[in-house]
Amino acid sequence: MATERIFVIGAGGQIGTELVEKLRQTYGVDTVLASDIKRASQSVKENGLYEDLDVLDGERMLELVKKYNVKQVYLLAALLSATAEQKVKSAWKLNMDGLFNVLDLAKDGLIDKVYWPSSIAVFGPTTPRQNTPQQTVMEPNTVYGISKLAGERWCEYYHQKFGVDVRSIRYPGLIGYKSDPGGGTTDYAVHIFHQAILNGTYESFLAESTYLPMMYMPDAIRATIGIMEAPSDSIKVRSSYNMAGMSFSPKELALEIKKHIPDFTISYKPDSRQAIADSWPASIDDSVAQKDWGWKADYDLSSMVKDMIENIRVGD
Ligand code: SER
Numbered sequence: 032m033a034t035e036r037i038f039v040i041g042a043g044g045q046i047g048t049e050l051v052e053k054l055r056q057t058y059g060v061d062t063v064l065a066s067d068i069k070r071a072s073q074s075v076k077e078n079g080l081y082e083d084l085d086v087l088d089g090e091r092m093l094e095l096v097k098k099y100n101v102k103q104v105y106l107l108a109a110l111l112s113a114t115a116e117q118k119v120k121s122a123w124k125l126n127m128d129g130l131f132n133v134l135d136l137a138k139d140g141l142i143d144k145v146y147w148p149s150s151i152a153v154f155g156p157t158t159p160r161q162n163t164p165q166q167t168v169m170e171p172n173t174v175y176g177i178s179k180l181a182g183e184r185w186c187e188y189y190h191q192k193f194g195v196d197v198r199s200i201r202y203p204g205l206i207g208y209k210s211d212p213g214g215g216t217t218d219y220a221v222h223i224f225h226q227a228i229l230n231g232t233y234e235s236f237l238a239e240s241t242y243l244p245m246m247y248m249p250d251a252i253r254a255t256i257g258i259m260e261a262p263s264d265s266i267k268v269r270s271s272y273n274m275a276g277m278s279f280s281p282k283e284l285a286l287e288i289k290k291h292i293p294d295f296t297i298s299y300k301p302d303s304r305q306a307i308a309d310s311w312p313a314s315i316d317d318s319v320a321q322k323d324w325g326w327k328a329d330y331d332l333s334s335m336v337k338d339m340i341e342n343i344r345v346g347d
Contacts, residue, residue: 038064038101038142040086040133041108043071045221046148046202046251048210050105051075053252064099068108072210086129096141103259105146106133112152112175112307114214119174126178130185137195145197146259149183149271151244152176153201156310163312165273165319173307183270190269198258199271203315206335207248208342216307220245220284224339227288227295238301239282242313246276247330247338254326261324268319276328277335278314287336 037058042051042065054063055078065075066084075081082095086108095101108129115122136142154163155170171177179201189195204217212218219235220243226233237243246254254274258266279287285297320326330338 033100034061035102036062036064036080036099037103037105038066038096038099039105039107040066040084040092040129041106042075042081043067043069044107045205045207045210045212046248046255047105047107048072048075049207049248049252050107050255051079052209053256055079057256064095064101066095086132087125089132089135092132093136093141096136102142103144103146104133104136104142105255105259106130107148109148110175111213111215112150112173113216113218113304115174115178116303116307122174123178126175127181130182134185134189134195134197137197138189138193143196144259145195146255147182147186147197147199148255149179149199149201150175151201151203151311151315152307153180153183153271154310154312158312160313162314162316163273164316165268172310176310187270196263197269198261198266199269200254200258200274200320201271201315202251202274203244203246203276205246205248205251206339208339208346209248216304216311217243217245219281223281223284223288223297224343227292228340228343231292231294232296232298233285234298234300235281236300236302236304237281237308238305239299240280241305241308242278242280243308244275244278244312244315246274246328247335250276250328250330253329257326258324265324267323272320272323272326273315273317274320274326274328275315275317276330277332279332283332284336287332288340291336291340
């Protein structure tokens with residue numbers, strides 16, 4: 032029988048880079064097809080199957096799905112919160128039409144399972160900020176948040192009406208050393224490490240007391256593959272699951288970094304991303320994900336910071 036393949040679309044991004052590596056290790060190099068529109072790293076392009084793909088090109092997507100006998104898709108191509116505010120219409124188009132292209136492949140029976148990431152950005156200024164529950168007021172006021180909330184509704188719709196097996200997590204800000212984030216509001220929490228190690232100082236684009244939910248990448252990758260491996264009947268929420276790791280402010284993160292780099296200094300110069308951060312939750316209640324498919328984060332602020340600094344230093 033032909034190999035059934037897992038297709039990662041948007042494999043060059045912050046999550047895709049690490050997800051492809053883990054999927055190749057877990058299921059075998061020949062089982063994973065990676066794609067991106069342009070910017071995948073050497074490791075993603077050269078260590079296994081790779082094809083260029085614009086997620087808006089539904090015909091080519093279909094061709095690749097048939098050619099490689101794809102049965103599962105992880106759709107990671109998206110414009111994040113800060114970029115989407117600058118490119119309103121193209122962000123909406125990319126984030127929505129890309130999702131429809133993949134959901135329709137599942138509706139038409141070509142693929143069996145879809146993973147699509149949502150975000151804490153689905154919440155807005157009227158949402159309770161502390162320990163934000165799975166079900167609550169959702170009035171996002173960013174382009175990215177509106178597209179993610181609409182995407183969640185479409186995922187649930189395709190599941191209910193067409194039986195599509197789609198699974199999703201509302202990612203908090205993701206922190207990792209293997210790949211850079213791009214265009215997000217939580218990106219500071221990655222940049223700060225590189226600047227601390229390189230220059231001993233960092234200028235934060237968020238104010239010192241801006242608490243946001245965050246997660247270390249090994250937890251995020253484990254959750255992503257975990258929700259895809261969970262039995263279908265345990266996935267009761269077909270919009271998207273809240274998922275929590277840790278919650279901290281730039282000031283708290285800087286203090287934790289100082290434990291490893293005592294001379295580190297931080298200054299604050301909030302820009303337009305501050306308003307985005309202020310509209311999002313400070314912490315997340317993920318008890319529904321814990322109950323339904325056994326999710327639990329491993330890393331807290333101090334274990335994440337220690338691991339980040341050790342690994343960035345080794346890489347330098
Ligand atoms: N990390 C994302 C952003 O900042 C949130 O999903 O846009």
